[in-house]
Amino acid sequence: MTTYAMVIDTRTCIGCGDCVVACKTENKVPDGLNRDWVVEATSGTYPNLKTEFRSERCNHCSNATCVTLCPTGASHHWNDTNIVLVDAEKCTGCKACIAACPYDARLVMHPDGYIDKCTFCHHRVDKGLDPACVSSCPTRCMHFGSLDDPHSKVNHLLKTREHKVLVPETGNDPNVYYLI
Amino acid sequence: MSEELLVTARSNALIDPSLHIWTWEVAMYLFMGGLTAGIMVFAALMTVRDKDQVAPFATTRLALLAPIVLSIGMTTLFLDLEHKLFVYRFYTSFQITSPMSWGAWILIVVYPISVLQILSTVRTGYPSFAATIDRLVIGRLITDWCERNRRKIAFSVIPFAVALGIYTGILLSAFGARPFWNSGVLGLLFLVSGLSTAAALVVLIARQKSEKELFTGLDLVLIFAEIALVALSLISLASGSGQHIDALQSVMGGAYTFEFWVLFVGIGLLIPALLEILEMAGISKSLAMLAPVLVLIGGYALRQVVLDAGQESTWTNYATQYNSELLQRLPETD
Numbered sequence: 001m002t003t004y005a006m007v008i009d010t011r012t013c014i015g016c017g018d019c020v021v022a023c024k025t026e027n028k029v030p031d032g033l034n035r036d037w038v039v040e041a042t043s044g045t046y047p048n049l050k051t052e053f054r055s056e057r058c059n060h061c062s063n064a065t066c067v068t069l070c071p072t073g074a075s076h077h078w079n080d081t082n083i084v085l086v087d088a089e090k091c092t093g094c095k096a097c098i099a100a101c102p103y104d105a106r107l108v109m110h111p112d113g114y115i116d117k118c119t120f121c122h123h124r125v126d127k128g129l130d131p132a133c134v135s136s137c138p139t140r141c142m143h144f145g146s147l148d149d150p151h152s153k154v155n156h157l158l159k160t161r162e163h164k165v166l167v168p169e170t171g172n173d174p175n176v177y178y179l180i
Numbered sequence: 181m182s183e184e185l186l187v188t189a190r191s192n193a194l195i196d197p198s199l200h201i202w203t204w205e206v207a208m209y210l211f212m213g214g215l216t217a218g219i220m221v222f223a224a225l226m227t228v229r230d231k232d233q234v235a236p237f238a239t240t241r242l243a244l245l246a247p248i249v250l251s252i253g254m255t256t257l258f259l260d261l262e263h264k265l266f267v268y269r270f271y272t273s274f275q276i277t278s279p280m281s282w283g284a285w286i287l288i289v290v291y292p293i294s295v296l297q298i299l300s301t302v303r304t305g306y307p308s309f310a311a312t313i314d315r316l317v318i319g320r321l322i323t324d325w326c327e328r329n330r331r332k333i334a335f336s337v338i339p340f341a342v343a344l345g346i347y348t349g350i351l352l353s354a355f356g357a358r359p360f361w362n363s364g365v366l367g368l369l370f371l372v373s374g375l376s377t378a379a380a381l382v383v384l385i386a387r388q389k390s391e392k393e394l395f396t397g398l399d400l401v402l403i404f405a406e407i408a409l410v411a412l413s414l415i416s417l418a419s420g421s422g423q424h425i426d427a428l429q430s431v432m433g434g435a436y437t438f439e440f441w442v443l444f445v446g447i448g449l450l451i452p453a454l455l456e457i458l459e460m461a462g463i464s465k466s467l468a469m470l471a472p473v474l475v476l477i478g479g480y481a482l483r484q485v486v487l488d489a490g491q492e493s494t495w496t497n498y499a500t501q502y503n504s505e506l507l508q509r510l511p512e513t514d
Contacts, residue, residue, distance in 0.1 A: 017188040038187040053187070065357060071280035072269040090269045093262025095201040096280055098194065102357035102495040106195045113263035167495050169421075170356070 002081045003062060003147040004120060006134065007154045007163070008055055009179040012141040015040055015053035019133035019142065023057075026121060026132035033108045035118040036133060052180070055133065055142065058105050058118040059166065059174030060084050066097035066107070075115070082175055083122050088114040102170040120144075147175075184497070199358075199491045205260035207484040210348045211377070212253025214370055214479065216290070217345030218378025219246045222395075223297060224334040224341070232304075235394055237386040240305030245381070246294045254287065279351045286343050293333075293340055299326035300333050345371035352490060360427035360493035361486070363416045369409040369482075376402035377479035380452075380472035392468075396456050399475060403453045410445065427493035431485070435492070439485040448478010 015038050023029060023036050036057035044050050062082045067075045074090035075097045077083065086097070086107070091114040098106045098115070110116035121131035125144075129135070134142040145152035154177075157163075161179045168174070194201050223243040226232075232239045261267055271288070275281035299322060303310040313319035326333060349370030352361040379399035383392050417428040431440040455471040458464040 015187045020188045033192060034188065034190055037190040039184055040187045041182070041184045043182040065355075068275075068277040069280070069354060071275055071278045071284060073273045073275055074269070088263075090266070090272075091263050092266050092269050093264070094260075094280065095194070095262065096278070096355075098201050099199065099355050099491065100357050104195060104199070104494055104496045106192065106199065108192045109194055109262060114266075170495055 001062070001077075003175060004060065004081055004083060004125065005145065005147050005154045005158075005175045005177060006057075006060075006120070006131070007143040007157045007177045007179060009141040009143075009157075009161075010052045010054055011179065012139045013038075013053040013055060014139055016138065018136050018138055019055045022132040022136035023118070026124075027119070029108075029116075030111050033110075033116070035108060035116070052178075054178055056103075056105060056166075057133070057176065058084060058101075058107070058120075059103055059172065059176045060118075060120055062173035062175065063171060065100040065102065065172055069096050069100040071096060078119075078122050083120045083125070084117070085119055085122065086115045086117055088112075088116075091115050102172060103166060103174070199494065200488075202260065202487055202491065204484065205256040207480065207487045209253040209257035209260075210351075210370065210483040210487070211480045212249050212256070213348045214345050214374025214483075215377045215381065216246050216250040216253070216374075217341045217348075217371065218375040219243070219249065219381070220290075220294060220297065220337050220341035221345070221375060222378050222382065222398075223301075224337040227301070227330060227334040231394075235382075235386070235391040236388060237391055238382050238395070240301040242382060243294065243297045243301060244306065246297070247291060250287070250290065250294075279347060279354045283344075283347045283351060286340065286347055290340055290344055293337055296326050296333050297337050299323045300330040301327075303327065342371065345374040348374070352486065355490070357495060358427075358490045358493050359420070359423040359495070360417070360430065361490040362424070363413050365409055365413045365416060366486070369406065369413060372402055372406045372409055373479050373482055376406055377476050380475035380479075383472040384469065384476075393460070396459060396471070399472070400453060400456045400460070403449055403456070403475070407445075407449055407453075410449075423493070423495055427489070430489040430492060434489075436485050436489045439481060440489070443481040444478055444485055447474055448481050452478070 017038050020034055020036055020038065024034065027035065029035055036055060039054045039056055041052045041054060042049055060082050064084050067077060067084060071094060072090045072092060074087045076085060076087065078085045093113045107115045107117040124131060130144045134144045143153050143157060145154040147155060149155065157179060158177060163177045163179050165174045165177055190196055219242055222238050226235050226239040258264065258267065270284040274285060302313065302323060313323055346367040349367035353363055353366040355361050376399055379395045379402060382395040383399065386392055417424045430436045452471040452474040455467050459468055
């Protein structure tokens with residue numbers, strides 16, 4: 001299995017939301033829905049406050065509960081990678097995958113009735129390109145690549161920088177990393 | 181202080197501000213599925229224990245209700261599907277890790293077994309219906325075979341009916357992402373509740389005194405078992421991790437406290453248990469029809485409250501959401 005990871009530097013992210021716009025444009029996401037979003041996490045007591053910006057999306061978990069609980073096999077790992085896709089032709093719209101995601105990086109419901117979600121822009125990855133959100137980031141805080149390639153940028157960043165994933169205790173083995 | 185704010189709109193109507201993907205259609209299906217399991221188990225048990233004289237309705241007529249009740253449940257389940265034309269996709273694969281996939285296949289097995297169970301007693305229970313079936317040679321031959329193998333059919337019904345009853349609970353408890361559901365007791369709780377509602381249904385419909393008494397006694401035992409299982413579920417959540425303890429709050433002072441304690445535990449378990457005790461002691465007969473009605477209401481309330489509270493329980497929470505009303509607080513500018 002090839003494991004693709006996204007590494008996002010919360011120290012350079014300014015929360016502009018360009019990643020969200022890039023995704024909507026690239027993937028023609030239906031009106032009123034978004035496959036990614038930006039969170040502003042503030043902690044501390046005034047005046048000693050600390051703010052972290054996080055661009056969030058599906059974590060493309062290696063152990064994805066949305067895949068194991070899908071009754072029809074519509075929710076699946078693409079081409080032996082960790083990229084989680086939904087096959088609209090197999091999806092009954094039962095919504096089990098939405099309930100199954102512990103990240104509330106929950107999948108969006110396409111107006112036609114099937115489940116629609118972040119694809120890590122697999123159509124671009126297939127051509128060796130970065131996902132649209134990564135390519136469009138004006139502060140270059142987002143990085144994408146294979147964890148199996150020891151020389152990849154994402155591996156280098158994870159080896160040299162302090163990082164975290166969201167709620168690792170879910171056991172889902174998420175693959176979107178945040179540099180802190 | 182720790183506050184997590186969505187800067188850009190996520191605006192998925194089904195998940196913000198909290199998950200609410202499944203409504204009454206799914207609760208109704210879970211209730212009807214459990215009731216079907218109970219109907220089939222009791223019809224089979226009465227045959228196995230030769231209760232034709234004591235409980236004639238449950239032995240010879242009850243089984244006919246199983247496919248009817250199950251079909252109502254499956255209809256409401258179908259109403260919930262968002263991509264209805266692709267419903268056949270449940271039957272183009274089997275996903276071993278998905279309880280929903282197991283359920284879809286269990287349902288496919290339950291229907292024909294239920295038909296065999298009905299045919300094994302149809303000539304005694306529904307003579308005019310049986311006469312219609314007997315007009316067809318194939319119908320007569322199959323009914324003959326079913327009557328000859330009545331006990332064998334009854335024995336084989338039980339494991340599939342129990343699987344149906346348990347699966348409706350496992351379906352929810354398999355969601356590790358929803359802490360309120362994530363308890364191993366839930367499958368058993370839904371099974372016992374399904375048996376209890378079926379016993380209540382028999383008390384409601386049966387005419388013979390001995391049969392009403394038998395099933396009132398059975399229902400009382402099941403209600404006590406259910407109370408124990410509810411207590412175990414709550415203990416399991418209370419002794420769990422932070423997410424489980426947070427999830428428990430929804431019925432311990434949170435949004436679903438009234439539904440859980442009053443509609444389910446009070447009206448659905450404690451009051452009918454009390455009424456049934458009084459009835460069996462011969463103290464009060466006037467409220468005899470109330471207890472089974474309350475048990476049926478409680479059975480539905482259990483599914484609805486577990487479904488609702490479970491969907492709201494989560495691992496992550498954005499403390500604040502985009503709120504357009506806040507814009508009204510900005511000072512007016514000309």
